[in-house]
């Protein structure tokens with residue numbers, strides 16, 4: 001007789017390696033703050049945390065969260081729809097809409113749910129065009145919807161154009177893409193996506209989880225970065241990265257937001273974002289709007305690490321952001337390098353299938369504005385020593401910190 005629990009034995013080989021014996025990058029217990037972490041009694045450099053601007057430990061943000069918890073309690077214990085909407089939620093929605101230059105915003109309990117909340121837009125007779133490297137939550141939103149689905153090769157604009165041209169001209173069309181891709185740290189090709197959307201009468205939805213707060217001189221994300229205001233029809237975003245909190249947002253036209261507020265199951269049937277998290281996001285938004293130097297710093301840290309890793313002979317792909325992949329291919333060497341880097345005192349993410357396609361395992365670094373030059377040096381020293389120990393191709397020493405490329409990089413230029 002079959003047993004639904006039998007499938008627990010079917011964990012992929014990659015996952016088995018990562019969860020049993022040997023190097024174990026998953027579900028490690030640590031205490032992390034300000035670019036460092038305490039891991040099993042040892043202080044390590046934290047390079048696996050998406051708090052790019054370093055706001056989760058900023059006293060203005062932590063105090064706002066603490067005061068909101070004391071004043072309003074720890075939970076709304078109700079859906080936004082029925083009793084869970086507080087003035088704080090509406091403040092945050094108004095502030096975010098103004099920040100992004102759109103009519104309205106809807107705050108959800110997580111960033112994952114912000115993407116799931118899109119599903120009612122993907123109806124029968126519509127076609128959704130989705131980048132293959134999009135985040136799982138965006139993929140799930142597409143799967144949840146009733147529209148036809150077309151997945152195009154990562155950032156392959158020619159493929160997307162062919163798919164758009166082949167679609168029924170009468171169908172409702174929508175392109176969905178991450179703004180910054182979460183595993184490889186590359187930026188979406190917004191100018192091309194916008195041009196294709198206009199040419200084919202398609203809507204463009206951008207998941208700004210990794211770019212709102214970070215890209216563009218004012219931190220307004222990819223549309224500011226590419227100087228294309230109005231190119232994005234609908235944004236989603238999260239507060240778990242640049243905002244040092246947790247929660248999500250969908251932002252765009254008032255009509256669309258009104259529709260989603262009343263139809264999205266990920267909005268209707270879940271408890272509201274708690275007051276402490278909303279207050280933290282509001283305090284973080286104040287800082288995002290007034291302290292551009294944090295963006296400048298995190299891009300400077302990222303540039304130093306990226307150049308240093310390349311000088312060591314590691315392949316860091318197309319990243320121009322604080323997410324830096326070290327491409328390894330097979331899982332086993334990736335895990336061995338991940339462990340060796342940790343032995344040298346730096347905690348990174350070891351990433352394999354299904355977060356990336358089979359055979360494209362990588363080590364993912366996330367850098368933060370609170371990383372110091374000493375942290376950067378420790379990260380590069382750790383990769384140099386680990387690479388040497390394992391016999392991977394490795395140049396003798398990292399590039400000197402602070403060299404080259406800053407002005408050639410459009411993202412760094414935009415951050416300045």
Ligand SMILES: Cc1ncc(COP(=O)(O)O)c(C=O)c1O
Pocket residue numbers: 110111112113115135137178182207209210238239240241246247248
């Ligand atoms: C691109 C992208 N979208 C959405 C999410 C989900 O956000 P959250 O973890 O805040 O729910 C993530 C999280 O890693 C992400 O990387």
